[in-house]
Amino acid sequence: MNYRHAFHAGNFADVLKHAVLALCFEHLKAKPKPFRYIDTHAGIGQYDLTRDEARRSPEFEDGIARVLTADAPDDVAPILKPLLDAVTACNDGKALTAYPGSPHVAATLLRPTDRIQLCELHPEDAKTLDQRYAKDARVKVEARDGYKALKSLLPPVEKRGLVLVDPPFEHRDEMAFMAEAAMTGINRWPTGTFIFWRPLKDLWAQERFDVGLAEWLIAEKQIEPEKILRADLWVRELETEGKLAGAGVVVVNPPYKLEHQLVTLLPWLCEVLKQGDGAGWRVDGGIAEDSLLVDEF
Numbered sequence: 001m002n003y004r005h006a007f008h009a010g011n012f013a014d015v016l017k018h019a020v021l022a023l024c025f026e027h028l029k030a031k032p033k034p035f036r037y038i039d040t041h042a043g044i045g046q047y048d049l050t051r052d053e054a055r056r057s058p059e060f061e062d063g064i065a066r067v068l069t070a071d072a073p074d075d076v077a078p079i080l081k082p083l084l085d086a087v088t089a090c091n092d093g094k095a096l097t098a099y100p101g102s103p104h105v106a107a108t109l110l111r112p113t114d115r116i117q118l119c120e121l122h123p124e125d126a127k128t129l130d131q132r133y134a135k136d137a138r139v140k141v142e143a144r145d146g147y148k149a150l151k152s153l154l155p156p157v158e159k160r161g162l163v164l165v166d167p168p169f170e171h172r173d174e175m176a177f178m179a180e181a182a183m184t185g186i187n188r189w190p191t192g193t194f195i196f197w198r199p200l201k202d203l204w205a206q207e208r209f210d211v212g213l214a215e216w217l218i219a220e221k222q223i224e225p226e227k228i229l230r231a232d233l234w235v236r237e238l239e240t241e242g243k244l245a246g247a248g249v250v251v252v253n254p255p256y257k258l259e260h261q262l263v264t265l266l267p268w269l270c271e272v273l274k275q276g277d278g279a280g281w282r283v284d285g286g287i288a289e290d291s292l293l294v295d296e297f
């Protein structure tokens with residue numbers, strides 16, 4: 001386990017992932033009933049952007065820093081607001097020196113009655129996470145494999161909520177591990193919202209994950225196609241080698257407004273975050289139509 005998210009915190013991929021996460025939280029908060037947030041691969045919760053890891057090849061400068069200095073138009077600003085609220089909160093409203101990871105986006109935006117369940121396998125990171133939220137009664141941290149934890153954590157007692165699966169993709173079979181966890185998790189909790197993050201690197205494996213999951217959901221779970229949404233952003237021509245050029249999420253049971261919000265947000269985000277020729281985005285509610293057989297999954 002060599003992956004350290006501190007080297008990447010606040011980059012373009014985090015901006016998209018955390019914007020989607022924050023929008024889902026806002027939707028869940030529209031009802032007074034409490035909900036649960038489960039983060040299978042939590043990281044350390046918050047990232048110090050002044051430290052060596054973040055400064056070495058400062059990815060946040062081409063990510064959240066650009067977003068903060070850009071002038072969002074009137075239709076985009078309210079969509080960005082939940083994420084920017086979380087970023088502003090961890091910087092006390094001052095200059096950008098910290099970036100909230102997914103646990104901290106949750107800790108900032110969730111209400112006193114909501115619950116936050118964090119799994120992190122790296123022992124040091126789990127300890128950091130545990131210490132960070134020691135005084136927050138909403139948060140439970142477990143140093144365990146987030147994929148395996150899904151079996152015992154789902155369905156949550158609240159019966160409402162969200163699961164984020166955000167693995168490091170260090171292992172060549174990570175997409176297959178995530179697919180297996182997706183099926184286990186959704187089998188146990190078919191009405192929960194699930195966000196699966198994946199890089200646009202091995203495009204064959206990524207497509208196989210997206211289409212295979214969509215087809216399985218439609219055939220086995222009778223989930224309607226519009227309940228499976230993917231949103232991707234690439235900041236330059238996609239390449240299989242070298243630095244990450246694109247990434248995005250597949251959302252199962254997305255909030256009804258999310259597709260429309262992302263169709264408004266992503267063209268602007270792409271313009272602000274692009275790093276060269278060939279940048280692009282997509283928001284796609286019809287993954288299964290692309291076709292790939294369920295039994296190949």
Ligand SMILES: C[S@@+](CC[C@H](N)C(=O)[O-])C[C@H]1O[C@@H](n2cnc3c(N)ncnc32)[C@H](O)[C@@H]1O
Nearest residue numbers: 005041042043101102120121122145146166168
């Ligand atoms: C991409 S980072 C998570 C970033 C975080 N979700 C965020 O958005 O701020 C992936 C994390 O998963 C941890 N990890 C790797 N394998 C794991 C597993 N099987 N279960 C739980 N955590 C794992 C890594 O140590 C790393 O901190």
